[in-house]
Amino acid sequence: MDTLYTKLTYTASGDYFIPNIAFSVAATENLGKYGRIRKRYLQEHRPGMYNRLVLSEKLCAHCAEMDAARNRIDIMLPRFAKAAGATEELKSSDPLKWVGLMNICKAQAEETVLDELIFD
DSSP states (O other): OOHHHHSOOEEEETTEEEEOOOOOHHHHHTOOHHHHHHHHHHHHHOHHHHHHHHHTTOHHHHHHHHTTHHHHHHHHHHHHHHHHTOOHHHHHHOHHHHHHHHHHHHHHHHHHHIIIIITO
């Protein structure tokens, strides 16, 4: 028998035994944007993996690692901005165009990170 299931305690409820599973609510409240997105994705699209992480008490740590996606976006954004031509000169000469280009670059970086890290 798997060691994971031997560590669980159960509560009798009629003819059924229900596992006593709980995790700290405070730990899930501290998740950032990408950690919450990953948790919701696992719940809705990968229930097996979600349940395995909950039972092994690794869900919060796994989702907290996904918050590192913000660092990746910060690294990618300057490269995308340079490729799009969002320079300091453009910022001073045509600020609205610069903001539009930066918004597009941020959306591209976020979409890339979501696809590669969060929805994998």
